[in-house]
Amino acid sequence: MKTSLAAAAPPLLSLVLLLGAWEALVRVLAVPAYLLPPPSQIAAAFAADATTLGLATWTTAKSALLGFALSGVIGVLVAVALSASRLLERAFYPYAVFLQTVPIVAIAPLLVLWFGPGERAVSVSAFIVSVFPVVANALSGLRSVEPALRDLFRLYGAGKLRTLLLLSLPSSLPSIVTGLRIAGGLAVIGAIVGEFVAGFAEGTPGLGILIMSAPRQLRTDLLFAAVLCASALGLGLFGATNLGGWLLLRRWHPSEKS
Amino acid sequence: MTSLVLAPGLAADAPRPGGVRVLVERARRVFAGSGVVLDGLDLDVAAGTFVALLGPSGCGKSTLLRLVAGLDQADGGSVKLLAPEGAERPRIAYVFQDAHLLPWRNVLDNAALPLELAGVGRDERRAQALVALQQVGLGDAAARHPAELSGGMKMRVSLARALVTRPSILLLDEPFAALDELTRQRLDDQLRALWLDLGMTVLFVTHSNAEAAYLAERCIVFSRRPARILLDTPIDLPRERAASLRSDPHFARALGPLQDALLAGEAP
Ligand SMILES: Nc1ncnc2c1ncn2[C@@H]1O[C@H](COP(=O)(O)OP(=O)(O)OP(=O)(O)O)[C@@H](O)[C@H]1O
Numbered sequence: 334m335k336t337s338l339a340a341a342a343p344p345l346l347s348l349v350l351l352l353g354a355w356e357a358l359v360r361v362l363a364v365p366a367y368l369l370p371p372p373s374q375i376a377a378a379f380a381a382d383a384t385t386l387g388l389a390t391w392t393t394a395k396s397a398l399l400g401f402a403l404s405g406v407i408g409v410l411v412a413v414a415l416s417a418s419r420l421l422e423r424a425f426y427p428y429a430v431f432l433q434t435v436p437i438v439a440i441a442p443l444l445v446l447w448f449g450p451g452e453r454a455v456s457v458s459a460f461i462v463s464v465f466p467v468v469a470n471a472l473s474g475l476r477s478v479e480p481a482l483r484d485l486f487r488l489y490g491a492g493k494l495r496t497l498l499l500l501s502l503p504s505s506l507p508s509i510v511t512g513l514r515i516a517g518g519l520a521v522i523g524a525i526v527g528e529f530v531a532g533f534a535e536g537t538p539g540l541g542i543l544i545m546s547a548p549r550q551l552r553t554d555l556l557f558a559a560v561l562c563a564s565a566l567g568l569g570l571f572g573a574t575n576l577g578g579w580l581l582l583r584r585w586h587p588s589e590k591s
Numbered sequence: 592m593t594s595l596v597l598a599p600g601l602a603a604d605a606p607r608p609g610g611v612r613v614l615v616e617r618a619r620r621v622f623a624g625s626g627v628v629l630d631g632l633d634l635d636v637a638a639g640t641f642v643a644l645l646g647p648s649g650c651g652k653s654t655l656l657r658l659v660a661g662l663d664q665a666d667g668g669s670v671k672l673l674a675p676e677g678a679e680r681p682r683i684a685y686v687f688q689d690a691h692l693l694p695w696r697n698v699l700d701n702a703a704l705p706l707e708l709a710g711v712g713r714d715e716r717r718a719q720a721l722v723a724l725q726q727v728g729l730g731d732a733a734a735r736h737p738a739e740l741s742g743g744m745k746m747r748v749s750l751a752r753a754l755v756t757r758p759s760i761l762l763l764d765e766p767f768a769a770l771d772e773l774t775r776q777r778l779d780d781q782l783r784a785l786w787l788d789l790g791m792t793v794l795f796v797t798h799s800n801a802e803a804a805y806l807a808e809r810c811i812v813f814s815r816r817p818a819r820i821l822l823d824t825p826i827d828l829p830r831e832r833a834a835s836l837r838s839d840p841h842f843a844r845a846l847g848p849l850q851d852a853l854l855a856g857e858a859p
Pocket residue numbers: 622623624625628646647648649650651652653654655816
């Protein structure tokens with residue numbers, strides 16, 4: 334308890350100092366609130382617009398989670414397919430890398446065209462941004478299964494499916510978890526960018542819409558609050574994958590031994 | 592002294608699975624990049640024999656073992672396992688230098704893996720795995736995970752996993768080389784007792800001529816690559832062997848020729 338307090342003290346102290354300095358500077362220099370609101374005003378915006386922010390976070394969270402889940406499932410399936418044959422890997426992996434380099438803002442209009450504006454296009458955007466790390470990490474995990482264990486399974490006549498289920502997938506679990514950890518944060522980014530372009534539809538607006546519209550109404554305080562909500566969402570997803578990974582791996586993997 | 596626990600139903604008068612004969616004829620194996628590793632190797636091992644294989648590093652011992660296991664194919668000649676008339680298909684077990692357990696499974700399910708892959712039901716395979724674990728003195732550790740075991744215990748789980756199918760041939764590739772001397776001697780004793788009890792054919796690769804002579808009935812020393820047989824000798828020591836044998840003059844005498852052949856094999 335004492336040690337965790339001692340560990341938390343320095344960053345907390347620096348945060349308090351930073352917020353204090355920010356508040357003081359904005360007041361002393363009389364910076365207009367639409368340029369840079371003081372922390373106290375951002376906090377007030379949290380209180381005043383709690384419902385708007387909460388609903389927006391929930392909307393974005395749904396799209397991000399759906400995109401993240403798609404990344405997890407499709408990413409692992411693609412990695413399994415690519416690992417099954419060198420030929421498949423050589424034929425398709427370069428395009429996976431290519432997909433990764435396409436800026437999502439540039440293809441988001443296309444997603445609107447294909448999936449219509451709204452949560453569906455936003456989820457697809459979250460998926461596209463977050464799938465590559467899952468594919469890459471899962472593939473490297475599947476590729477590095479210990480050869481001796483492969484031999485052992487071969488010796489006992491295990492078929493491809495059983496080898497996959499009982500050996501390859503479990504032994505690449507640490508890599509898959511690493512991929513999912515990265516994908517969680519990316520899915521939130523993908524969802525918000527998706528909302529910039531495709532989020533204007535019926536229903537509750539997401540954080541991306543809030544971030545776009547707040548400055549137009551000179552509600553910079555609300556903008557800051559929405560950005561903080563987005564970060565919290567990313568952190569939450571990261572924390573959840575960490576927890577999931579820990580639960581899965583704690584019994585056996587060195588990276589999860591405390 | 593050995594901590595071996597004889598499992599019920601495996602007493603000396605129980606039916607024995609027996610071994611298979613290993614017949615290697617003019618076996619040839621060439622690797623792109625490293626050249627000819629085996630060049631017309633002949634070897635005949637009678638069913639149920641305990642044979643130790645010695646030779647310089649890189650001479651092809653592991654290659655030979657993998658051919659016998661069917662994990663690799665010869666480029667020429669033949670490698671056959673001959674079961675006695677009427678016996679079932681030979682069951683092969685392989686023990687690596689490292690334990691190579693599945694870290695996400697507990698000890699019991701690790702030992703049960705070969706049965707699981709053979710389609711044996713859960714309760715049945717767990718019961719048999721427990722017997723195998725008791726045979727190597729690990730009955731109490733069944734619920735533990737590999738990360739919680741010492742190196743020697745992991746190796747014994749690996750041995751239990753190999754024994755769980757009641758193999759007719761057991762192939763061991765420097766199995767205890769990474770362990771401390773005392774643990775290794777204890778495992779040697781257990782292995783020999785298990786062999787006396789179960790009666791399978793054993794091919795045991797080692798770099799230690801003392802370990803070879805202590806364990807085996809027959810020792811084979813290979814030359815440098817491509818492996819030729821430099822020495823093929825029976826070991827004339829009592830059937831029941833104990834730690835005291837290691838300081839016995841008979842034992843020292845058995846080591847001499849092995850040492851000479853090993854030195855000759857190292858020479859260019
Ligand atoms: N899959 C492979 N591809 C290419 N070369 C190989 C392969 N396997 C073995 N070799 C080569 O064959 C030779 C014999 O290897 P092997 O592993 O059988 O030796 P060994 O007698 O077991 O040696 P050690 O005592 O060091 O284990 C070595 O030169 C090795 O480099």
